[in-house]
Amino acid sequence: SAVISQKPSRDICQRGTSLTIQCQVDSQVTMMFWYRQQPGQSLTLIATANQGSEATYESGFVIDKFPISRPNLTFSTLTVSNMSPEDSSIYLCSVGVAGVGDIQYFGAGTRLSVL
Amino acid sequence: GENVEQHPSTLSVQEGDSAVIKCTYSDSASNYFPWYKQELGKGPQLIIDIRSNVGEKKDQRIAVTLNKTAKHFSLHITETQPEDSAVYFCAAWRDNYGQNFVFGPGTRLSVLP
Numbered sequence: 325s326a327v328i329s330q331k332p333s334r335d336i337c338q339r340g341t342s343l344t345i346q347c348q349v350d351s352q353v354t355m356m357f358w359y360r361q362q363p364g365q366s367l368t369l370i371a372t373a374n375q376g377s378e379a380t381y382e383s384g385f386v387i388d389k390f391p392i393s394r395p396n397l398t399f400s401t402l403t404v405s406n407m408s409p410e411d412s413s414i415y416l417c418s419v420g421v422a423g424v425g426d427i428q429y430f431g432a433g434t435r436l437s438v439l
Numbered sequence: 440g441e442n443v444e445q446h447p448s449t450l451s452v453q454e455g456d457s458a459v460i461k462c463t464y465s466d467s468a469s470n471y472f473p474w475y476k477q478e479l480g481k482g483p484q485l486i487i488d489i490r491s492n493v494g495e496k497k498d499q500r501i502a503v504t505l506n507k508t509a510k511h512f513s514l515h516i517t518e519t520q521p522e523d524s525a526v527y528f529c530a531a532w533r534d535n536y537g538q539n540f541v542f543g544p545g546t547r548l549s550v551l552p
Contacts, residue, residue: 426471430483432482
């Protein structure tokens with residue numbers, strides 16, 4: 325398995341501001357993913373972040389709103405830009421562990437509230 | 440694309456009883472099916488998974504069964520304990536089709552002492 329650390333664990337932000345969420349893994353991984361989980365809902369994939377290439381965004385999510393960086397094989401950031409109350413959610417980082425195919429492990433998440 | 444349904448949405452059982460959660464999927468090419476447990480305030484934790492070449496997998500009190508013909512898979516928890524109370528998510532994934540899981544809507548399990 326992989327140990328995933330997300331920062332911050334929670335934040336309260338003002339409308340119109342931006343927040344950058346960090347995801348650190350204790351081992352090198354090829355695939356990193358960012359999910360959104362709205363209150364009481366399931367998980368929705370925002371984008372896939374591979375080191376050395378641009379992130380691939382899912383339908384309904386755009387780079388201007390959710391820019392992602394992946395500078396190396398153990399770290400990624402997700403920025404939630406120009407926030408509105410509708411962005412209040414849990415944002416989760418997950419990793420696909422190389423060598424075992426498709427298994428994904430999740431971080432504890434960042435609980436974001438936008439006022 | 441893939442669609443995953445999950446039932447029931449909520450489930451209450453007495454401690455010591457069994458709990459069963461069922462998921463159905465639409466893409467017959469999906470071949471990996473994990474189950475995640477999410478406790479309040481935490482991220483999803485992988486508890487068991489099954490691949491399409493296997494019909495059943497068991498790990499202590501937890502088991503998963505897969506029926507490829509009917510395109511459904513189920514999570515079975517026996518001898519439930521209060522610490523099993525959580526939201527459970529199933530997911531489906533298709534090999535060599537990107538790395539995108541499709542998650543079910545979740546089941547909130549409450550184990551009553």
